[in-house]
């Protein structure tokens with residue numbers, strides 16, 4: 662059927678794409694990509710030959726109009742981002758709104774997402790959680806945002822850049838306390854996948870002891886304060902796993 666297809670792509674492991682996503686990418690008239698070169702690697706891997714056009718932060722609005730005109734003419738168009746689910750800390754939202762306003766069907770093709778993947782492996786509560794995307798790059802604003810979350814009670818999920826993760830954890834320790842339970846997921850689904858879990862101060866010690874901090878990170882904060890008894894009885898354990906299975 663004609664329409665706009667929001668296609669999730671892998672976040673690191675090329676196998677993390679659904680059969681349906683591949684079929685949709687095969688069958689659309691064209692693929693609007695955050696970065697055409699990045700998506701081309703995926704298309705080449707699966708031997709999919711399709712016209713691509715760029716659709717990113719800086720041309721989102723003008724491209725949306727163009728795409729809606731093509732959709733109104735009956736085309737099937739896929740939107741993909743560099744990795745994961747389009748529209749989640751990535752372009753996609755504008756064209757979805759424009760398509761809906763024009764009465765065009767919009768179909769999600771679900772798949773990988775870094776936030777949900779990190780959450781389910783975090784050990785933190787999944788009952789109620791809040792996704793915040795990236796925190797502000799400046800410490801002052803970052804702390805203000807963190808302070809607004811202290812009494813919120815949900816698990817908090819953030820994306821963070823490798824060069825800022827230590828600073829951000831320091832702000833988390835300052836605002837929530839050194840013992841606050843956090844989880845840090847690095848390179849999820851990739852070769853050097855790692856999950857650090859424990860009090861924020863211990864995660865900081867581990868990262869600061871490293872020569873370099875690389876990769877992609879999802880940071881999660883517990884919505885609950887540290888369990889006092891557990892904190893006093895024994896040093897909280899930090900599970901670090903490098904799971905090469907299935908990679």
Ligand code: SAM
Nearest residue numbers: 673745746750751774775820821848849877878
């Ligand atoms: N749309 C994507 C999704 O569905 O997850 C997110 C795009 S956002 C621009 C990129 C950020 O997501 C990275 O800076 C990092 O914080 C996080 N991320 C993406 N892939 C990841 C991975 N494999 N492991 C850990 N974090 C990841």
